[in-house]
Amino acid sequence: MQGRFLFLILLLLSIISCKTPTDIVYFQNASDLEKINSSNSFTPVFKVDDVVSILVSASDMDAARPFNLQGASISLGENGGGETSSGATEPTYLIDEDGNIEFPVLGKLKLAGLTRVQVKEIIKEKLKVYINDPIVNVRLKNFKITVIGEVGAPGSYTIPNERVTVIEALGMASDLSIMGKRTNVMVIRENDGVNTYHRLDLTSKDIFNSPVYYLAQNDVLYVEPNESKVRESKANRNVLGVVLGIIGVALSAVAFIVGL
Incomplete structure (x- = not known):
C-alpha cells in the first residue's frame, strides 16, 4: 500500500513538471x-581593478624597450606587430582606484572609462615624441x-x-x-x-x-x-522531513527498549 502511494506521488510530480x-x-x-x-553597439571600456597588457614595439626595438616593463623581451612579429619572446612576461598593469596606471617614461595615464582603441591611440600619440612609428598593442587580460x-x-x-x-x-x-x-x-x-x-x-x-x-x-x-523545480524542491524537503521524523521516532524507541 505504501509503495503504491509513493508511486502515485512520483507520477503526479512528473506530470506537473512536464513542460510545453x-x-x-x-x-x-x-x-x-x-x-x-x-x-546593439557594445564596446567594453576599462574599469578600476582591470588588468591590462600594453606592449610597445617599433622598427628600432632599442627605442621601444624603455616603454615596456622590465622582464619583457619584445620582438617584431611576421605582420609587424609586437610579440613577447617565448617565456617572457607580458607587460601588464593594474588600473588603480583612481582609474590610472603608471606607465614607463610616460608616467600616470588615465585608462578607466576608455575603450581599448582609445587607449591605444592616446599612447601612440605620446610615444611619437620618443619613437618613430610606434606600434602599441592593448588587451584586457581579466x-x-x-x-x-x-x-x-x-x-x-x-x-x-x-x-x-x-x-x-x-x-x-x-x-x-x-x-x-x-x-x-x-x-x-x-x-x-x-x-x-x-x-x-x-x-x-x-x-x-x-x-x-x-x-x-x-x-x-x-x-x-x-x-516545477521549486515544487520538486519543496516536495523533497517534505519527504526528507518525514523520513528524518521516522528515524527519530525509531531511535527513540530503540533507546527506550535498551533502557528497559
Whole structure:
C-alpha cells in the first residue's frame, strides 16, 4: 500500500513538471528567414581593478624597450606587430582606484572609462615624441563573466576576445537545464559600485536588441528555477522531513527498549 502511494506521488510530480514547447523553445516569435537589425553597439571600456597588457614595439626595438616593463623581451612579429619572446612576461598593469596606471617614461595615464582603441591611440600619440612609428598593442587580460543557477555547468569563464553574448555565455555553461526559467534570465552588472539588474526573455527574439545582450566585464548571468523545480524542491524537503521524523521516532524507541 505504501509503495503504491509513493508511486502515485512520483507520477503526479512528473506530470506537473512536464513542460510545453512554449516554455522551453528559444526565439519563438522569429519568422522564417527574418532579418533582425540589432541596435546593439557594445564596446567594453576599462574599469578600476582591470588588468591590462600594453606592449610597445617599433622598427628600432632599442627605442621601444624603455616603454615596456622590465622582464619583457619584445620582438617584431611576421605582420609587424609586437610579440613577447617565448617565456617572457607580458607587460601588464593594474588600473588603480583612481582609474590610472603608471606607465614607463610616460608616467600616470588615465585608462578607466576608455575603450581599448582609445587607449591605444592616446599612447601612440605620446610615444611619437620618443619613437618613430610606434606600434602599441592593448588587451584586457581579466575579462570574466559568471553564469549561475539552472545551467549545466555553472561557474566563472574568462573571455579571451573581450566580447561575448548572453547566448554564447549560456553555451559555455552547457545551456539551461530543463528546470531553468527561460522567460526571466537575469543579468547583474556593476558600474561604479552600483549593481543594475536586467531581465531577459530567451523565448523572444527581442533579446537581440537588449542593452545587455553583449555582456560586460564581471557580469553575472543568473538562471532562476522554474515553478516545477521549486515544487520538486519543496516536495523533497517534505519527504526528507518525514523520513528524518521516522528515524527519530525509531531511535527513540530503540533507546527506550535498551533502557528497559
